[in-house]
Amino acid sequence: MKAKRITKPLTEVSKESFEQAMNRYAAAEVREREINKMMDAEVNEIAEKYAAELQSVAMIKQVAFDEAQAYCVRHKKELFAKKRRIGTVFGIAGMRMGTPRLKTTKGSDWNTVLAALKEKLPAYVRTIEEPAKDMLLADRHNEKVAPLLLEIGVQVVQDELFYIEPRIAA
Numbered sequence: 001m002k003a004k005r006i007t008k009p010l011t012e013v014s015k016e017s018f019e020q021a022m023n024r025y026a027a028a029e030v031r032e033r034e035i036n037k038m039m040d041a042e043v044n045e046i047a048e049k050y051a052a053e054l055q056s057v058a059m060i061k062q063v064a065f066d067e068a069q070a071y072c073v074r075h076k077k078e079l080f081a082k083k084r085r086i087g088t089v090f091g092i093a094g095m096r097m098g099t100p101r102l103k104t105t106k107g108s109d110w111n112t113v114l115a116a117l118k119e120k121l122p123a124y125v126r127t128i129e130e131p132a133k134d135m136l137l138a139d140r141h142n143e144k145v146a147p148l149l150l151e152i153g154v155q156v157v158q159d160e161l162f163y164i165e166p167r168i169a170a
Contacts, residue, residue, distance in 0.1 A: 026167065140156050
């Protein structure tokens with residue numbers, strides 16, 4: 001079921017036009033489901049047809065990648081002394097620097113790091129302050145919270161959404 005927002009009022013529609021619109025909507029919904037089923041069946045058929053071969057190719061690629069990587073790592077100094085990549089008739093292999101990241105040292109964890117940062121580099125500690133909207137919504141009927149919502153500049157709203165649930169035999 002997809003909810004649709006009413007964006008603009010339509011011109012006057014008769015009951016007969018309404019019934020015809022519901023009929024067209026339900027018929028289109030049925031056809032859409034039929035098309036999606038057919039597409040899914042065809043996609044699954046194609047996927048099954050090539051699944052074994054794709055798995056085999058993936059294994060071949062992984063073994064070849066591991067072998068090429070082992071060679072390059074073992075001969076890193078001579079292969080990559082001047083350039084970070086080497087070319088062959090079949091392609092290029094190289095050593096690339098990854099994105100810098102932080103990792104805790106042995107015997108340390110992020111809680112220890114946070115405590116040390118608070119003491120020595122407090123500018124590198126984040127404090128995120130934001131309204132706890134989920135809690136305000138959950139407690140909107142609470143006698144302590146409800147009267148203060150408007151006072152603090154918040155109101156609880158619910159949009160009315162139009163929807164159609166066609167009666168369709170599965």
